[in-house]
Amino acid sequence: MSFSLARQPLRAAAPRLLQRSAVASSSRVRHFALPSTSPPTSPRPRMSAPNISPPSPLAPAAASAPLELPGAPTPLPSAPAESGYSASALPPTSDPLFSAFxxxxxxxxxxAQARAHVLGMLSHMAQWLHSDPLVALRSAVATAAPLTRMQTSKQAGKSVPVPxxxxxxxxxxxxxVAIIEASKKRADRFLDARLAREVCAVLEGxxxxxxxxxxxxKVxxxxxxxxxxRV
Structure with a gap:
């Protein structure tokens, strides 16, 4: 008896619960069925692969451009080489003939004083010869250089000169040494001028x-x- 009375309120409330669930489901369906406001997009065209023919094995390879790295220093342009010789461009002191002189x-x-005299001599020679004085100095030294020397040897109680x-x-x-000694007899006031005149005299013969x-x-x-x- 009590069980039947308890089920009556549930039967009375069932139509209302079903009506509420139907309304909720219909509103949910209407919410998702709304059309989108964005314009329809056209389908993306398909890209065809370019027709690239492979390079011929006999064709020379194209020279690739040098790779430039970001932040790499830019190379400075090289200065043009000076033609000829000028008094302001003296030869380097590492030259063996210059150092020997x-x-x-x-x-x-x-x-330092001797180096200044030799540089002055080369400057005078550049002005007088209008050419590279170091090349002229090499030619003068090669012309004045002897090939032999004499030495005395004793044989059987007598001196024999041996070349x-x-x-x-x-x-x-x-x-x-011969050029330096011969320059001392010249009448020029400065040593560099005397040396230059002696070298020019050797070149002239x-x-x-x-x-x-x-x-x-001859000896x-x-x-x-x-x-x-045997010496």
């Missing part, structure tokens, strides 16, 4: 250095029979 001219350890050959460094030293060289060669030729004597 400075060392033979140096007195009392004053190397000996000189190597390149010994020959260059004798030529430089009227220097006393060449006469001494010829005399030394060596006269005593060439003693070349086999």
């Amino acid at each position: 400075v060392n033979h001219l140096m007195r009392d350890g004053k190397k 000996l050959a000189l190597h390149e460094r010994q020959s260059r030293r004798r030529a430089i 009227n220097s006393s250095v060449l006469q001494k060289k010829e005399e030394a060669h 060596a030729t006269l005593n060439r029979s003693n070349a086999a004597v």
